[in-house]
Amino acid sequence: MRRRVVLVTTDSHVQRRVADHLSRKGFVVQTLQAPDTGPEELLAARGRGKPASAVVLEFPQPDGRGAELIHALAPVNPRPALLALCPHGMIEAGVAALKEGADDYLLAPFDPEELELKLERALEQRQLREELERMRAVQLPARPPQRELTGSSPLIGKVRKRIALVARGSATVLITGETGTGKELAATAIHEASPRRHRRIVKVNCAALPDPLLESELFGYERGAFTGAEQRRIGRFEEAHQGTIFLDEVGDMQVRTQAKVLRALQEQEFERLGGTRPIRVDVRVIAATNQDLRELIARGRFREDLFFRLNVVPIELPPLRERREDIPELTELYLEEFGAGSPWGKPRMTPRCLEALMAYSWPGNVRELCNTLERAVLMSESDEIDVHDLGLPSPARVIACSSGGEALVLHLPKDGVDHRDVERELILQALERTGWVQKDAARLLHMSRRKLNYRIQRLGISHPGWRRNRARAADPAEEDPDIC
Numbered sequence: 103m104r105r106r107v108v109l110v111t112t113d114s115h116v117q118r119r120v121a122d123h124l125s126r127k128g129f130v131v132q133t134l135q136a137p138d139t140g141p142e143e144l145l146a147a148r149g150r151g152k153p154a155s156a157v158v159l160e161f162p163q164p165d166g167r168g169a170e171l172i173h174a175l176a177p178v179n180p181r182p183a184l185l186a187l188c189p190h191g192m193i194e195a196g197v198a199a200l201k202e203g204a205d206d207y208l209l210a211p212f213d214p215e216e217l218e219l220k221l222e223r224a225l226e227q228r229q230l231r232e233e234l235e236r237m238r239a240v241q242l243p244a245r246p247p248q249r250e251l252t253g254s255s256p257l258i259g260k261v262r263k264r265i266a267l268v269a270r271g272s273a274t275v276l277i278t279g280e281t282g283t284g285k286e287l288a289a290t291a292i293h294e295a296s297p298r299r300h301r302r303i304v305k306v307n308c309a310a311l312p313d314p315l316l317e318s319e320l321f322g323y324e325r326g327a328f329t330g331a332e333q334r335r336i337g338r339f340e341e342a343h344q345g346t347i348f349l350d351e352v353g354d355m356q357v358r359t360q361a362k363v364l365r366a367l368q369e370q371e372f373e374r375l376g377g378t379r380p381i382r383v384d385v386r387v388i389a390a391t392n393q394d395l396r397e398l399i400a401r402g403r404f405r406e407d408l409f410f411r412l413n414v415v416p417i418e419l420p421p422l423r424e425r426r427e428d429i430p431e432l433t434e435l436y437l438e439e440f441g442a443g444s445p446w447g448k449p450r451m452t453p454r455c456l457e458a459l460m461a462y463s464w465p466g467n468v469r470e471l472c473n474t475l476e477r478a479v480l481m482s483e484s485d486e487i488d489v490h491d492l493g494l495p496s497p498a499r500v501i502a503c504s505s506g507g508e509a510l511v512l513h514l515p516k517d518g519v520d521h522r523d524v525e526r527e528l529i530l531q532a533l534e535r536t537g538w539v540q541k542d543a544a545r546l547l548h549m550s551r552r553k554l555n556y557r558i559q560r561l562g563i564s565h566p567g568w569r570r571n572r573a574r575a576a577d578p579a580e581e582d583p584d585i586c
Contacts (some may be wrong), residue, residue, distance in 0.1 A: 123214035161186035183224035216542035253428030269295035279419030282469030301345030327376025446485035514578035
């Protein structure tokens with residue numbers, strides 16, 4: 103099926119060259135004269151016969167209507183691909199056209215074949231947009247939304263504030279944190295609050311593909327680039343043009359692919375696998391990892407120059423054990439969401455159950471909490487959830503130590519409990535709850551600061567925020583009372 107292109111320009115010579123070349127390549131070309139063409143004329147021209155696949159538009163228009171014409175096409179469904187023709191050397195005009203909504207631009211003088219290549223690329227992106235819209239229209243079973251950034255703790259409040267600040271620009275962001283802390287949700291939040299929110303956020307898990315496949319996934323390939331490459335395929339960087347690309351688990355990327363990503367970051371251009379033509383893109387990069395990239399650099403597994411390019415704005419997500427005060431709020435949200443599909447409705451949770459949730463260390467962070475509560479709601483045989491419904495790694499009992507209305511709770515195995523493990527866990531909870539201020543933790547534990555200091559040294563507890571180890575030797579003759 104022949105594709106239709108509407109060409110709007112003031113130069114009759116350019117019109118003839120472009121129309122002749124595209125006609126020979128199988129396009130149907132309709133020419134309109136600028137500046138006589140306004141939004142009404144352009145939309146009317148598009149409505150004659152078959153809708154236009156693309157619009158090639160001189161930008162800026164002599165009467166300043168270029169942006170107006172682009173805006174007129176924005177609500178059209180399906181929206182045609184938009185290519186701006188800009189005067190010689192006026193890169194700023196091309197950038198302005200992109201900001202207004204054009205898919206790409208071309209500076210005069212240009213070769214008609216170059217225009218054809220850019221037009222083909224813009225049409226590919228248009229096709230992807232249409233496919234995405236069709237996929238979104240399919241009614242899929244509802245899945246409870248993730249809530250990793252939910253909470254009222256100071257730590258998560260700082261993260262939300264940092265996200266709001268960084269979303270205003272296009273700087274590259276590196277999100278770090280343990281597995282399950284919500285790195286993908288943070289990346290999505292940045293994109294949806296940014297000026298690029300009307301374009302796509304393309305997500306790539308760098309750990310899910312071996313290196314050769316990852317390279318072709320990111321940058322695409324030309325027909326015949328390798329066995330099985332029967333047609334050209336654009337990569338994820340091209341799909342994210344004018345939007346955001348999220349590189350998850352970037353620490354698992356091999357050094358060879360890192361070099362190509364570095365170039366794409368530095369120059370905003372790359373070549374497809376098997377291709378020689380540079381492809382320029384306007385993409386914001388957000389990367390995430392649960393690994394220590396500086397350690398990987400020291401081991402020769404990650405490029406230092408790429409790290410500095412990615413680490414323009416760092417955001418570190420705290421583990422759930424450092425913001426335990428958010429657990430009740432997260433629990434309420436998940437119970438409401440998962441309870442919507444339960445015959446009992448939203449279940450109630452016993453006090454013992456909530457104590458166990460607060461006491462557990464959550465190595466899988468919020469993702470583990472979400473999975474635990476979903477399983478508990480599914481397996482519960484009534485409208486009440488108790489400790490045994492949680493299915494935590496070991497059967498649980500709770501030891502509580504109360505102080506002035508506050509409670510420290512400890513999740514322990516039933517048998518084989520070591521007193522030092524109990525003691526260590528309670529001290530760690532007290533220190534975390536008091537921001538690692540020893541005098542406040544001692545007050546919470548009903549002991550002197552001197553005794554707490556002795557036990558901290560004996561149990562080998564340390565924290566980076568402490569300037570020096572102020573532990574003192576305790577009197578050997580002094581009896582060591584129980585904590586609780």
